[in-house]
Amino acid sequence: MGNWSGASVTDRLDGERRNADAVAALWRGGWLLVIDDNGRFPVAGVSSADPWGTANDVVLGVRPAAAESAPSAQLLLSRVDGTYEPERHWLLGRDGDRVVFAERSADPVDGFSLREAGPLLSEAEAEYAAMASALAAWHASEPYCPACGTATAVVAAGTVRHCPSCRQDRFPRTDPAIIVAITDPEDRLLLARQGVWATGRHSVLAGFVEAGESLEQAVHREVFEESGIRLSQVEYFGSQPWPFPRSIMLGFRARAATRQITVDGEEIVSARWFTREALRAEVAAGTLILPGEASIAFRLVRDWLARG
Numbered sequence: 371m372g373n374w375s376g377a378s379v380t381d382r383l384d385g386e387r388r389n390a391d392a393v394a395a396l397w398r399g400g401w402l403l404v405i406d407d408n409g410r411f412p413v414a415g416v417s418s419a420d421p422w423g424t425a426n427d428v429v430l431g432v433r434p435a436a437a438e439s440a441p442s443a444q445l446l447l448s449r450v451d452g453t454y455e456p457e458r459h460w461l462l463g464r465d466g467d468r469v470v471f472a473e474r475s476a477d478p479v480d481g482f483s484l485r486e487a488g489p490l491l492s493e494a495e496a497e498y499a500a501m502a503s504a505l506a507a508w509h510a511s512e513p514y515c516p517a518c519g520t521a522t523a524v525v526a527a528g529t530v531r532h533c534p535s536c537r538q539d540r541f542p543r544t545d546p547a548i549i550v551a552i553t554d555p556e557d558r559l560l561l562a563r564q565g566v567w568a569t570g571r572h573s574v575l576a577g578f579v580e581a582g583e584s585l586e587q588a589v590h591r592e593v594f595e596e597s598g599i600r601l602s603q604v605e606y607f608g609s610q611p612w613p614f615p616r617s618i619m620l621g622f623r624a625r626a627a628t629r630q631i632t633v634d635g636e637e638i639v640s641a642r643w644f645t646r647e648a649l650r651a652e653v654a655a656g657t658l659i660l661p662g663e664a665s666i667a668f669r670l671v672r673d674w675l676a677r678g
Protein backbone atom coordinates (compact mmCIF):
# COMPACT_ATOMS: atom_id res chain seq x y z
CA MET A 371 0.00 0.00 0.00
CA GLY A 372 1.19 3.48 -0.67
CA ASN A 373 2.55 5.27 2.35
CA TRP A 374 1.77 8.79 1.08
CA SER A 375 3.06 10.48 4.27
CA GLY A 376 6.76 10.60 3.41
CA ALA A 377 8.98 10.89 0.37
CA SER A 378 7.98 8.89 -2.69
CA VAL A 379 9.85 5.60 -3.10
CA THR A 380 9.72 5.84 -6.87
CA ASP A 381 11.60 8.37 -9.01
CA ARG A 382 9.28 10.12 -11.48
CA LEU A 383 12.29 10.94 -13.69
CA ASP A 384 11.12 14.50 -14.25
CA GLY A 385 14.65 15.52 -15.30
CA GLU A 386 14.68 13.02 -18.14
CA ARG A 387 11.15 12.88 -19.46
CA ARG A 388 11.49 15.79 -21.90
CA ASN A 389 14.70 14.35 -23.36
CA ALA A 390 13.78 12.05 -26.29
CA ASP A 391 17.09 10.18 -26.22
CA ALA A 392 16.85 9.57 -22.50
CA VAL A 393 13.25 8.35 -22.79
CA ALA A 394 14.21 6.06 -25.70
CA ALA A 395 16.98 4.52 -23.59
CA LEU A 396 14.60 4.03 -20.65
CA TRP A 397 12.02 2.51 -22.99
CA ARG A 398 14.41 -0.16 -24.28
CA GLY A 399 14.98 -1.61 -20.83
CA GLY A 400 11.55 -0.86 -19.45
CA TRP A 401 8.50 -2.69 -18.18
CA LEU A 402 4.89 -2.09 -19.20
CA LEU A 403 1.75 -1.75 -17.09
CA VAL A 404 -1.32 -2.01 -19.31
CA ILE A 405 -4.20 0.18 -18.12
CA ASP A 406 -7.59 0.92 -19.62
CA ASP A 407 -9.54 4.18 -19.62
CA ASN A 408 -11.39 3.12 -16.47
CA GLY A 409 -8.14 2.68 -14.56
CA ARG A 410 -8.11 -1.12 -14.50
CA PHE A 411 -4.80 -2.93 -14.75
CA PRO A 412 -3.68 -6.56 -14.41
CA VAL A 413 -2.63 -7.69 -10.94
CA ALA A 414 -1.42 -11.04 -9.64
CA GLY A 415 -2.46 -12.15 -6.18
CA VAL A 416 -5.81 -10.42 -5.71
CA SER A 417 -8.13 -13.31 -5.05
CA SER A 418 -11.36 -11.36 -4.85
CA ALA A 419 -12.72 -8.52 -6.95
CA ASP A 420 -14.27 -7.17 -3.77
CA PRO A 421 -11.58 -6.72 -1.11
CA TRP A 422 -13.54 -3.87 0.50
CA GLY A 423 -14.70 -5.97 3.41
CA THR A 424 -11.13 -6.73 4.46
CA ALA A 425 -11.15 -3.50 6.46
CA ASN A 426 -13.47 -5.11 8.97
CA ASP A 427 -10.95 -7.86 9.68
CA VAL A 428 -8.25 -5.29 10.25
CA VAL A 429 -10.31 -3.24 12.68
CA LEU A 430 -11.18 -6.35 14.63
CA GLY A 431 -7.56 -7.44 14.72
CA VAL A 432 -8.31 -10.68 12.88
CA ARG A 433 -5.71 -9.74 10.30
CA PRO A 434 -2.94 -7.13 10.41
CA ALA A 435 -3.41 -4.07 8.25
CA ALA A 436 -1.99 -4.46 4.75
CA ALA A 437 0.36 -1.55 5.38
CA GLU A 438 2.07 -3.47 8.18
CA SER A 439 2.16 -6.85 6.46
CA ALA A 440 4.05 -8.11 3.45
CA PRO A 441 2.52 -7.04 0.15
CA SER A 442 0.43 -9.88 -1.21
CA ALA A 443 -0.21 -8.71 -4.76
CA GLN A 444 2.01 -7.59 -7.62
CA LEU A 445 1.43 -5.62 -10.78
CA LEU A 446 1.53 -7.90 -13.82
CA LEU A 447 4.17 -6.15 -15.87
CA SER A 448 5.52 -7.21 -19.24
CA ARG A 449 8.84 -6.41 -20.86
CA VAL A 450 8.73 -3.48 -23.29
CA ASP A 451 8.33 -4.86 -26.78
CA GLY A 452 7.84 -2.74 -29.89
CA THR A 453 7.83 0.93 -30.74
CA TYR A 454 7.45 3.74 -28.22
CA GLU A 455 4.25 5.65 -28.98
CA PRO A 456 4.07 8.87 -26.97
CA GLU A 457 0.27 9.03 -27.19
CA ARG A 458 -0.22 5.76 -25.34
CA HIS A 459 3.03 5.05 -23.52
CA TRP A 460 3.58 7.15 -20.41
CA LEU A 461 6.72 6.99 -18.31
CA LEU A 462 5.75 6.34 -14.69
CA GLY A 463 9.17 6.18 -13.08
CA ARG A 464 11.91 4.02 -11.67
CA ASP A 465 12.42 2.00 -8.51
CA GLY A 466 15.87 0.47 -8.24
CA ASP A 467 16.77 -0.96 -11.65
CA ARG A 468 13.17 -1.16 -12.81
CA VAL A 469 11.74 1.46 -15.16
CA VAL A 470 7.96 1.30 -15.63
CA PHE A 471 5.78 2.73 -18.38
CA ALA A 472 2.00 2.66 -18.57
CA GLU A 473 0.43 1.49 -21.83
CA ARG A 474 -3.06 2.74 -22.57
CA SER A 475 -5.41 0.01 -23.71
CA ALA A 476 -8.45 1.05 -25.74
CA ASP A 477 -10.03 -2.28 -24.80
CA PRO A 478 -11.20 -3.04 -21.25
CA VAL A 479 -8.53 -4.76 -19.17
CA ASP A 480 -9.51 -7.80 -17.14
CA GLY A 481 -7.94 -6.55 -13.93
CA PHE A 482 -8.45 -4.40 -10.88
CA SER A 483 -8.65 -0.74 -9.96
CA LEU A 484 -6.37 1.12 -7.56
CA ARG A 485 -9.21 1.06 -5.01
CA GLU A 486 -9.28 -2.73 -5.09
CA ALA A 487 -5.63 -3.63 -5.52
CA GLY A 488 -3.95 -0.65 -3.83
CA PRO A 489 -3.98 -2.01 -0.26
CA LEU A 490 -2.30 -5.22 -1.39
CA LEU A 491 0.48 -3.70 -3.47
CA SER A 492 3.96 -2.70 -2.33
CA GLU A 493 4.58 0.98 -1.76
CA ALA A 494 6.37 1.41 -5.10
CA GLU A 495 3.71 -0.46 -7.05
CA ALA A 496 0.90 1.48 -5.36
CA GLU A 497 2.64 4.68 -6.46
CA TYR A 498 2.87 3.43 -10.06
CA ALA A 499 -0.78 2.36 -9.96
CA ALA A 500 -1.88 5.75 -8.61
CA MET A 501 0.06 7.67 -11.25
CA ALA A 502 -1.12 5.40 -14.07
CA SER A 503 -4.74 5.71 -12.89
CA ALA A 504 -4.55 9.51 -12.77
CA LEU A 505 -2.89 9.74 -16.19
CA ALA A 506 -5.32 7.29 -17.80
CA ALA A 507 -8.34 9.25 -16.58
CA TRP A 508 -6.81 12.55 -17.69
CA HIS A 509 -5.68 11.48 -21.17
CA ALA A 510 -9.05 9.80 -21.82
CA SER A 511 -11.10 12.81 -20.75
CA GLU A 512 -9.13 15.80 -22.04
CA PRO A 513 -7.75 15.18 -25.54
CA TYR A 514 -8.53 18.78 -26.56
CA CYS A 515 -7.15 22.11 -25.42
CA PRO A 516 -9.52 23.64 -22.83
CA ALA A 517 -8.74 27.13 -24.20
CA CYS A 518 -9.19 26.70 -27.95
CA GLY A 519 -10.48 23.19 -28.59
CA THR A 520 -7.52 22.06 -30.71
CA ALA A 521 -6.38 18.46 -30.34
CA THR A 522 -3.37 18.39 -28.03
CA ALA A 523 -0.30 16.15 -28.25
CA VAL A 524 1.25 14.17 -25.42
CA VAL A 525 4.71 15.41 -24.44
CA ALA A 526 7.08 14.95 -21.48
CA ALA A 527 6.64 11.18 -21.78
CA GLY A 528 3.01 11.35 -20.71
CA THR A 529 2.65 14.00 -18.00
CA VAL A 530 1.93 17.02 -20.23
CA ARG A 531 -0.28 17.71 -23.26
CA HIS A 532 0.81 20.48 -25.63
CA CYS A 533 -1.57 22.66 -27.63
CA PRO A 534 0.00 23.46 -31.05
CA SER A 535 -2.41 26.36 -31.55
CA CYS A 536 -1.97 28.15 -28.21
CA ARG A 537 1.62 26.87 -27.96
CA GLN A 538 0.95 26.15 -24.33
CA ASP A 539 1.44 23.11 -22.18
CA ARG A 540 -1.65 21.66 -20.50
CA PHE A 541 -1.28 19.79 -17.24
CA PRO A 542 -3.44 17.23 -15.43
CA ARG A 543 -5.92 18.82 -13.05
CA THR A 544 -6.22 17.68 -9.48
CA ASP A 545 -9.37 18.55 -7.56
CA PRO A 546 -8.85 19.05 -3.82
CA ALA A 547 -11.34 17.43 -1.46
CA ILE A 548 -11.30 17.55 2.31
CA ILE A 549 -12.09 14.63 4.59
CA VAL A 550 -12.38 14.99 8.33
CA ALA A 551 -12.55 12.79 11.42
CA ILE A 552 -14.63 14.68 14.02
CA THR A 553 -14.57 13.77 17.70
CA ASP A 554 -16.70 15.10 20.57
CA PRO A 555 -15.49 15.86 24.14
CA GLU A 556 -15.93 12.14 25.06
CA ASP A 557 -13.65 11.27 22.12
CA ARG A 558 -16.50 9.63 20.23
CA LEU A 559 -16.16 9.60 16.42
CA LEU A 560 -18.79 10.93 14.03
CA LEU A 561 -19.67 8.53 11.21
CA ALA A 562 -22.29 9.25 8.59
CA ARG A 563 -24.20 7.44 5.88
CA GLN A 564 -24.88 8.62 2.37
CA GLY A 565 -28.24 7.59 0.92
CA VAL A 566 -26.61 6.09 -2.16
CA TRP A 567 -24.37 3.75 -0.16
CA ALA A 568 -24.95 0.08 0.52
CA THR A 569 -26.77 -0.72 3.75
CA GLY A 570 -24.56 -0.37 6.80
CA ARG A 571 -21.77 1.50 5.11
CA HIS A 572 -20.50 4.47 7.14
CA SER A 573 -17.64 6.91 6.79
CA VAL A 574 -16.26 10.21 8.01
CA LEU A 575 -17.47 13.42 6.35
CA ALA A 576 -15.92 14.66 3.12
CA GLY A 577 -16.51 17.19 0.37
CA PHE A 578 -14.93 19.19 -2.42
CA VAL A 579 -13.15 22.47 -1.84
CA GLU A 580 -15.09 25.26 -3.55
CA ALA A 581 -13.77 28.15 -5.65
CA GLY A 582 -11.94 30.77 -3.63
CA GLU A 583 -12.07 28.77 -0.42
CA SER A 584 -9.28 27.67 1.94
CA LEU A 585 -9.01 24.06 3.09
CA GLU A 586 -9.94 25.02 6.66
CA GLN A 587 -13.00 26.93 5.46
CA ALA A 588 -14.04 23.94 3.38
CA VAL A 589 -13.78 21.70 6.46
CA HIS A 590 -15.96 24.01 8.58
CA ARG A 591 -18.51 24.54 5.80
CA GLU A 592 -18.89 20.90 4.72
CA VAL A 593 -19.20 19.67 8.30
CA PHE A 594 -21.87 22.24 9.13
CA GLU A 595 -23.79 21.61 5.88
CA GLU A 596 -23.78 17.84 6.28
CA SER A 597 -24.15 17.45 10.05
CA GLY A 598 -25.05 20.82 11.60
CA ILE A 599 -21.97 20.58 13.82
CA ARG A 600 -19.66 23.52 14.57
CA LEU A 601 -15.96 22.81 15.04
CA SER A 602 -13.64 24.27 17.64
CA GLN A 603 -10.34 22.92 16.37
CA VAL A 604 -9.12 21.67 12.99
CA GLU A 605 -5.71 20.11 12.39
CA TYR A 606 -4.11 18.63 9.30
CA PHE A 607 -3.73 14.84 9.24
CA GLY A 608 -2.29 13.93 5.83
CA SER A 609 -3.20 13.47 2.21
CA GLN A 610 -3.30 10.90 -0.52
CA PRO A 611 -3.99 10.74 -4.24
CA TRP A 612 -7.53 9.71 -5.09
CA PRO A 613 -7.59 9.57 -8.89
CA PHE A 614 -11.27 8.62 -9.24
CA PRO A 615 -11.00 10.45 -11.52
CA ARG A 616 -8.74 13.28 -10.35
CA SER A 617 -8.97 14.14 -6.66
CA ILE A 618 -6.48 14.52 -3.90
CA MET A 619 -7.94 13.83 -0.46
CA LEU A 620 -6.74 16.20 2.26
CA GLY A 621 -7.38 14.66 5.64
CA PHE A 622 -8.08 16.55 8.88
CA ARG A 623 -8.90 15.79 12.51
CA ALA A 624 -11.37 18.11 14.18
CA ARG A 625 -12.98 18.70 17.57
CA ALA A 626 -16.70 19.33 17.72
CA ALA A 627 -17.82 22.45 19.59
CA THR A 628 -21.45 21.31 19.40
CA ARG A 629 -22.88 17.80 19.67
CA GLN A 630 -26.35 18.08 18.16
CA ILE A 631 -26.47 16.36 14.74
CA THR A 632 -28.74 17.68 12.00
CA VAL A 633 -28.23 15.87 8.70
CA ASP A 634 -29.23 17.43 5.40
CA GLY A 635 -31.33 14.35 4.55
CA GLU A 636 -30.19 14.47 0.94
CA GLU A 637 -26.50 13.64 0.62
CA ILE A 638 -26.23 12.47 4.24
CA VAL A 639 -29.20 10.46 5.54
CA SER A 640 -27.91 9.69 9.02
CA ALA A 641 -24.97 10.36 11.30
CA ARG A 642 -24.07 9.13 14.79
CA TRP A 643 -21.40 9.41 17.46
CA PHE A 644 -19.55 6.13 18.04
CA THR A 645 -17.47 4.97 20.97
CA ARG A 646 -14.64 2.61 20.08
CA GLU A 647 -16.47 -0.26 21.77
CA ALA A 648 -19.67 0.41 19.83
CA LEU A 649 -17.79 0.66 16.54
CA ARG A 650 -15.98 -2.65 17.06
CA ALA A 651 -19.19 -4.35 18.16
CA GLU A 652 -21.13 -3.17 15.13
CA VAL A 653 -18.34 -4.16 12.75
CA ALA A 654 -18.22 -7.59 14.38
CA ALA A 655 -22.00 -7.92 14.03
CA GLY A 656 -21.79 -6.96 10.37
CA THR A 657 -24.18 -4.03 10.80
CA LEU A 658 -21.45 -1.46 10.13
CA ILE A 659 -19.19 -1.48 7.08
CA LEU A 660 -16.17 0.80 7.10
CA PRO A 661 -14.47 2.34 4.06
CA GLY A 662 -11.95 0.26 2.14
CA GLU A 663 -8.33 0.08 3.21
CA ALA A 664 -7.18 2.02 0.17
CA SER A 665 -8.90 5.16 1.43
CA ILE A 666 -7.70 7.92 3.72
CA ALA A 667 -11.12 7.58 5.39
CA PHE A 668 -9.98 4.19 6.62
CA ARG A 669 -6.66 5.64 7.79
CA LEU A 670 -8.53 8.30 9.78
CA VAL A 671 -10.77 5.73 11.47
CA ARG A 672 -7.79 3.49 12.22
CA ASP A 673 -5.88 6.44 13.66
CA TRP A 674 -8.79 7.22 16.02
CA LEU A 675 -9.11 3.57 17.08
CA ALA A 676 -5.38 3.37 17.78
CA ARG A 677 -5.48 6.44 20.03
CA GLY A 678 -8.13 4.89 22.29
Ligand SMILES: [Zn+2]
Pocket residue numbers: 515516517518519520533534535536537
Ligand atom coordinates in the same frame (compact mmCIF):
# COMPACT_ATOMS: atom_id res chain seq x y z
ZN1 LIG B 1 -5.17 25.73 -27.41
